[in-house]
Amino acid sequence: MDGLFTAENTVLGIGNIILSDEGFGVRVVEYLQKNFTFPDNVALIDGGTLGVELTHFITGTRRLLIIDSIDGGAQPGKTFHLHGDEISKHFAQKISAHEVGIQDVLTMLELTGKKIPHVELIGAQPFSLEAGVELTEEMSKLVPVFADKAVEILRSWGLEVER
Numbered sequence: 001m002d003g004l005f006t007a008e009n010t011v012l013g014i015g016n017i018i019l020s021d022e023g024f025g026v027r028v029v030e031y032l033q034k035n036f037t038f039p040d041n042v043a044l045i046d047g048g049t050l051g052v053e054l055t056h057f058i059t060g061t062r063r064l065l066i067i068d069s070i071d072g073g074a075q076p077g078k079t080f081h082l083h084g085d086e087i088s089k090h091f092a093q094k095i096s097a098h099e100v101g102i103q104d105v106l107t108m109l110e111l112t113g114k115k116i117p118h119v120e121l122i123g124a125q126p127f128s129l130e131a132g133v134e135l136t137e138e139m140s141k142l143v144p145v146f147a148d149k150a151v152e153i154l155r156s157w158g159l160e161v162e163r
Contacts, residue, residue, distance in 0.1 A: 007043035009159060010061040011150055012054070014047040014068050014102060021126030021139040024069040028146045036151060037162045051101025052108070059109060063118040063157055065150060066102065069139075070123035077138055078125040081149075087121045118157075122149055 013029030016022045026046050033044055045057050058064060070080045070090065082090055088103065109115050124146070127136040135143070151161045 007061060008041040009063045009065075009154065009157060010043045010045060010058055011065045011067065011154070012045045012047045012058065012102075014049070014066060016049050018131060018133055020128045020130050020132040021069050021135055022129050023133075024124060024126065024135060024139055024142070024146075025067040027135055027140075027143050028067045028150065031143050031147045032150060035147065035163060038154075039159055039161075042154065042159060042161075047102070049101070052104055054102060054105045055108060058105065058116065059114055061116055064116045064120070065153055066119070066121040066123075067146060067150060068121065068123040069126040070121075072125055074125045076125050076127040077142065079142075079146075080121070080123050080125075082121040084119065087119055090121065120153060122146060122153070 011029060011032065013025035013027070015025040017026050026048060029044050029046050032038075038044065043057070043061070045054075047054055047057070066087070072078065072080055072090075080090075088106070106116070106119065124139065124142050127138045134140075154161050
């Protein structure tokens, strides 16, 4: 393995937990850690607002699932599921530090010949980005829904995940 802590399959929750719904990806990963059991070849990572430091955690992974709040200019609560080039296009329009960071990491891995072969991104349009450490009530309701979606994706990769 090329990364310091890398598993073959990685679930990465990103977001700023002090800006309410911006922390959605991190909260979904926390929920997954508390409610499911994963095989040894799956890493669940709270990426928070890390930027290029994420390289150490995902270099060498074969399949990456990113969970994030996604400001797609849509109605709050709208869900997104992006694959491959759609992800690059999404992040190319972003200005928050963690989103720039993950795009930099994915680009750096590609340029150094260590591109992650399979990347998916799931997320929801936030209801609020106001200061606060709790998700809004509406976004909180989406956490178990997205945890189930993440498990569904991992199972589609042939992985056994147990509740």
